[in-house]
Amino acid sequence: MLGFKEIKNGLLVSLWFVFLTFPLMVVKVDPVERIVRWRWENSLYVAIGTFAVFLLVKIIIQRRSRNAAVDKEAEQKKESFIHRVLASPRQKFTLIALLLAVAIVFPLFSSSYQTNVMTTALMYVVLGLGLNIVVGMAGLLDLGYVAFYAVGAYSYALLNHHFDLGFWAVLPIGGGLAAIFGILLGFPVLRLRGDYLAIVTLGFGEIIRLVLENWSEFSKGPSGISNISRPGLFGIEFGLDGAIIYIYYLMIVFMIVTIFIVNRLQDSRLGRAWIALREDEIACQAMGIDKRKTKLVAFSLGAFWAGIIGVVFAAKTTFINPASFTFLESAIILAIVVLGGMGSIVGVIFGALILILLPEYLRALSEYRMLAFGAILVAMMVFRPQGLISNIRRTYHSDKKFPSPTQQ
Structure with missing residues (x-):
């Protein structure tokens, strides 16, 4: 039962x-x-x-605490329905094939507006997976991730404007330049962690935005760069509707490639080094892991994916300016990672789709849609603080039995 203190707090x-x-x-x-x-x-x-909502939440929390028969560690290891599906190869490949089929036929049964919104959601999926390397796996809180996004976008815009380079020629250049900026950011912050790391990365993102806004001779300033070429296919130029569908399918390919690479990185020696760095930096260094190299690789790989999507963003909108790369973008991408589940690939995908699509489909609420959106996020953090789909801690077992000293 609720006491006087809870009722007072509710009021x-x-x-x-x-x-x-x-x-x-x-x-x-x-x-x-x-x-x-x-x-x-x-x-x-x-x-x-x-x-009423406050009292309801309090009652649910009290009931949960009373009925908790397992400790916190066992609850974290408890597999959800999604984890059970992914653990079965047959169910996993069936689900992937079904989702891929729906994604392929989606533009055929929807409007250009819906396809464009879904393309934006897929872009944020890839951005979330890139930031998941830095924040979710390596445990490095990066609040300036949008800076690498801006580097990729302006790389394509400037090279296309001045040298008439196409989308496919600039795509690796934009990713490479963003990775270089990631390394440049990584060097000064090697000794920082926690709040100090977040402040420095936030400052780095603002520096990039202010440079782009005030260096008019280089970036056209607040006016931005317009008439950016859309991506083509073997010299074929598409119209507006054709370009929207083409970029949508490109993003499906980019998302599949990103998921494959990030999943392989998680199972690699480098991925385990990132997880060790996230759990305990001192113990990680004591085990012989090169902390400097591990951090720099995390920053550069995460920035690479942001640069790639920056190029896609510039080609999709055909116009960019510094107002598109504010701190709010970094906050949204970080919220995708936290809401989906730190270190969880499937969770980041669901988080991106929810955070990007939900405001669009709440337009029916008119002026109250952002209020409803915020209330949904608060409820999500109250009932699922570990994220939509938390990452299960991996354990490694060895069947080999070593003889005891007396048996040798």
Whole structure:
């Protein structure tokens, strides 16, 4: 049962939430009649709804704590339905084939707008998988990931504008330049971790954005670069609708390749070194792992994927400016990794699809859609703090039995 303290906290939370949502829910300016409409009944609805949700969450949390028959470690190892499906090769390949078939026929049964939105979601899937290498696997909190995204986009825009280079020629160049910038960022932060690392990477992202915004002779400044060529196929130029479908299929290929490479990296010696670095940096170094090389490879590989998607973004929109590469983009990509599950490939995919598609499909709520979106994220973090699909800790067993000292 809930006590007086919980009820008091619920009332305070509901009042605080009414205060936060007051400009959105109560005040409405009518520019035609030039009057302000006060919708006081909405504040009452918000207070009652928030109080009810708070009490419901408290009851669920108390019931969970009472009915918890296993400890925290055993609960983390408990396999979900997704993990059981992925553990079975037959079910896994059946599910992959089904999803791939749906993805291939999706543009044939949807509008260009829906295809364009899905392309954006796939781009964020690849960005999330790239940041997952740095944050989820290596444990390096990077808040300036959008800087590498901007490097790739401006690489294609400038090379296409000045030298008329095509999409496929600049694609590896954009990824390579972003990887170089990742190494340049990695060197100064080798001794940093935690909040200090986050602050430095955040500053690096802002430096890149400010340089692009103020160096007008180089990047055209706030005006941006327009008329960027869309990707072609063996010299064939596509129209607007054809280019949207073509880029959509390109992103499916890029996503499949990225998933394959990141999955192989997880099982490799380098991937295990990243996980060891994330768990305990001092123990990792004591085991003989080169901490400097491991961090630099993580930064460069993560930046490489951001550069690749930056090139795709410039080709997709045909116009870029520094306003497209703000800190909010880094926050969204980081939220994808955290919401999906740190280190989990499947979780990052689901997180990207939810975070990018949900605001689009909540447009029916009009002005309240971002409020509903935020409430969904808060509920997600309350009930699934480990992410949608948490990564199961891998264990390695050896069947070989070594003789005891007395038997030798």
